[in-house]
Amino acid sequence: MSLIVTGSIGIDTVITPTGRADNILGGSCTYFAAAASFFCPVRIVAAVGEDFPSEHMAVFEHFNIDATGLEIREGSKTFRWTGEYHENINERDTLDVQQNVLAEHLAPVPESFKDTPYVFLANTHPSNQLEMRADFPEARLVVADTMNLWLDTALDELKQVLQQIDGLVLNDSEAAQLAGDTNMVKAADAICAMGPKFVVIKKGEHGCLLRHAEGFFALPAYPASQVIDPTGAGDSFAGGMMGYLAQTDRTDFDAIKRALAYGTVVASYNIESFTLDRLREISRDDLDQRLAELATLTSFA
């Protein structure tokens, strides 16, 4: 089955304790789509400016991503983000953000994309997510991401989103804020009561927690000794997860569990390089091998 993702495509400058990379391809849509492309046909809907470099465009071709919905908007500039990671690479500061084209109207969803059964609403303003959601009334599975900014500034719209999606993916501090509870088990219960059938709480180096009507599932992160750049870890995690579900065309509890394991594995490769360099080197076989490794190192049978 095919999978569509709507979100940001950006030009990032990333500074880490071990290096820096200037003007690299980034954005939630980018990381998600590349990760998902190991599993199923992927379509993107996003806008960039006329400054968007052609070598970045070539990356989408490399991953066989259908970029029919990628609008290169004349007179606009591409979203830009500059961030610096701390010595403890789980923490970072945003040094600069230029919303540019993201502050304008959405890119339209091509008519040919509106039959896509698997839909991921990557992190954007909840109003945009609602508008995008309306374009896929027949979707089999709709999952959204969000961020603390919208919890602070657009909570009502976000709560509307929650009533129109099957699953929500967010990180632990966002879950605590949304639910008003620092206990992740209770927070997950509270969020499910707001609408979604399941919620996935991302905990970075500590793995993830899934709350589903049928129960809980918890997974540690893959033990990564070589973290070059964590940017896009959460997006590639979600991409691996959604890609696996679309590929198998399953939305049941067991499938979501295994999907989270694939998400974990793709994210573990993603953080081994800046931008998509590492993901460009690997194949589905590499993902399957590391999945087997992850199964072994979490099993105590």
Added chain:
Amino acid sequence: MSLIVTGSIGIDTVITPTGRADNILGGSCTYFAAAASFFCPVRIVAAVGEDFPSEHMAVFEHFNIDATGLEIREGSKTFRWTGEYHENINERDTLDVQQNVLAEHLAPVPESFKDTPYVFLANTHPSNQLEMRADFPEARLVVADTMNLWLDTALDELKQVLQQIDGLVLNDSEAAQLAGDTNMVKAADAICAMGPKFVVIKKGEHGCLLRHAEGFFALPAYPASQVIDPTGAGDSFAGGMMGYLAQTDRTDFDAIKRALAYGTVVASYNIESFTLDRLREISRDDLDQRLAELATLTSFA
């Protein structure tokens, strides 16, 4: 096989967001021994003062703990600790500490205890751990705990301890400090290079990570919605782990993995009440049932 633990026995006052408990039985040795008692015969070596209440003594009897090595020292007072947990129950402040008997000489190890094959050196000054270590030259497995205080004040002695033990248990911030690295995989490697054959990094609500010569193992915490008092979680985790190893008389990688799962399960019960109240209510069957549940909720096969 029998298991011995040397560490603190204290009288705690604990304040949490949902309640408080005054003058309850606490201490690393106490929580460890109670947790281990579900698996194997447990011996303790520790000192309390003449103020130690008889009802607390009865708790050791309840768990069939051999208290031959528990010295009630005349003229001394029992160690006391008062702590308050934050609204986020993973954080706490120590409001008061009275070392009392812990600042004096160690309780002697009874001659009849010196053949104990499984030894746990709970968190005390590394000099004390070295002295205790010397009492068990024939031990099959010696594991120690430590804390940030000794990293700051007794690092040389702690490094001597590391060369005389099989395994070290410590939390993630301590591991980062000891290794000088916030990446837990690299920190675990660095600590193993200091002497122990394996290291267990405790991450509280995020579970644990095992580094062993044969590989890594990672386990999430049991999803706990009802955290009444986290005091002793790490000690009961270590107690469940060592108890299982002593019971099965195994020290191999697979056994340690399963031991960590039992540790996780005992700790998950421990935090459901103040002091040992919850552990007093449960049986080994309860532990086995929750172990099976933990296996299910971490499996994506």
